[in-house]
Amino acid sequence: MKAASSPGGFALNLxxxxxxxxxxxxxLVALWIAIHPAAGQGTFRCWRR
Amino acid sequence: MSSFSGSAAxxxxxxxxxxxxxxxxxxxxxxxxxxFTHYPALATLWQSLFSAARASHPAHFVGLDNYRALLNDDxxxxxxxxxxxxxxxxxxLAVTLALLMALAVNRxxxxxxxxxxxxxxxxxxxMIAIANLWLFFYTPQLxxxxxxxxxxxxxxxxxxxxxxxxxxxxxxxSVWREAGFFMIFYLAALQQIDPRLSEAAAIEGAxxxxxxRRVQWPxxxxxxxxxxINASMNAFRIVDQVIAMTNGGxxxxxxxxxxxxxxxxxxxxxxxxxxxxxxxLLVILxxxxxxxxxxxxxxxxxx
Numbered sequence: 001m002k003a004a005s006s007p008g009g010f011a012l013n014l015x016x017x018x019x020x021x022x023x024x025x026x027x028l029v030a031l032w033i034a035i036h037p038a039a040g041q042g043t044f045r046c047w048r049r
Numbered sequence: 050m051s052s053f054s055g056s057a058a059x060x061x062x063x064x065x066x067x068x069x070x071x072x073x074x075x076x077x078x079x080x081x082x083x084x085f086t087h088y089p090a091l092a093t094l095w096q097s098l099f100s101a102a103r104a105s106h107p108a109h110f111v112g113l114d115n116y117r118a119l120l121n122d123d124x125x126x127x128x129x130x131x132x133x134x135x136x137x138x139x140x141x142l143a144v145t146l147a148l149l150m151a152l153a154v155n156r157x158x159x160x161x162x163x164x165x166x167x168x169x170x171x172x173x174x175x176m177i178a179i180a181n182l183w184l185f186f187y188t189p190q191l192x193x194x195x196x197x198x199x200x201x202x203x204x205x206x207x208x209x210x211x212x213x214x215x216x217x218x219x220x221x222x223s224v225w226r227e228a229g230f231f232m233i234f235y236l237a238a239l240q241q242i243d244p245r246l247s248e249a250a251a252i253e254g255a256x257x258x259x260x261x262r263r264v265q266w267p268x269x270x271x272x273x274x275x276x277x278i279n280a281s282m283n284a285f286r287i288v289d290q291v292i293a294m295t296n297g298g299x300x301x302x303x304x305x306x307x308x309x310x311x312x313x314x315x316x317x318x319x320x321x322x323x324x325x326x327x328x329x330l331l332v333i334l335x336x337x338x339x340x341x342x343x344x345x346x347x348x349x350x351x352x
Contacts, residue, residue: 016153020167026182029193033185
């Protein structure tokens with residue numbers, strides 16, 4: 001088994017982190033639209049009342 | 050001799066009382082199963098043999114006419130084909146991604162809990178929320194996918210408005226939603242595997258790929274069987290996503306079997322036709338379960 005401290009292990013860990021980031025992209029986009037004043041165009045207007 | 054026959058009779062009566070108590074213990078669960086699962090299935094089968102009741106024409110027995118009508122129903126055939134394609138693409142993709150995710154988060158990794166949460170959270174979200182999230186990607190003017198295409202000076206695509214792309218857009222959402230859920234089963238199965246096996250493999254100099262192929266994968270086959278059956282059932286049970294994202298359109302290109310059954314039953318009020326389609330759906334699901342149990346169960350290793 002390759003240890004996480006080896007260069008190959010580090011690259012794999014980085015790849016896993018990038019995959020997790022990509023996987024949560026739809027939720028991050030929704031969050032960004034929810035807090036960004038210009039985006040969303042009323043989708044989350046109820047939050048600003 | 051008489052004492053021997055007497056003891057045999059006592060043993061027999063004790064066996065009967067044991068059997069009776071066994072059946073009595075089964076009775077509550079069995080009655081609910083019969084009432085809420087088997088009776089509706091039989092009632093659906095029975096209803097599919099009758100015509101639709103109208104104000105001036107009460108329902109009458111028509112035999113297999115509803116099934117013959119299905120063969121001439123273009124929308125039904127298209128929905129069936131769409132659903133088969135949907136199952137053929139989403140099931141292998143979701144299961145493979147789930148396995149990869151489980152292998153990824155099973156290793157020693159900094160922030161492992163966060164990575165697991167990132168993979169698993171989509172399966173916790175309600176379908177309407179998921180549809181809303183993905184509309185930010187697919188919307189023609191504001192969507193991220195079209196913004197990305199614009200960066201490369203490529204023409205915009207109406208992802209949910211063109212018959213060629215709609216079904217694949219729904220598939221992407223399904224895979225995103227389901228892979229994290231199936232990952233949990235694989236992760237549980239991976240953590241059940243005796244760590245001494247990996248230690249022994251490391252001592253013997255086995256590569257990671259060899260260890261996976263010869264040790265982990267055979268031990269994961271029962272989980273794969275379970276996940277495959279669940280994924281197949283989910284692929285044929287999907288309706289909320291279609292309603293929230295496309296409503297079956299454009300031109301029925303994203304109409305799936307259960308969505309069409311729902312529309313036939315509760316928009317067109319043609320219950321016998323909907324019942325006939327439900328019977329077809331039951332046959333498909335039953336066949337998938339039988340094939341998988343017979344083929345895969347023989348190759349599964351139970352510890």
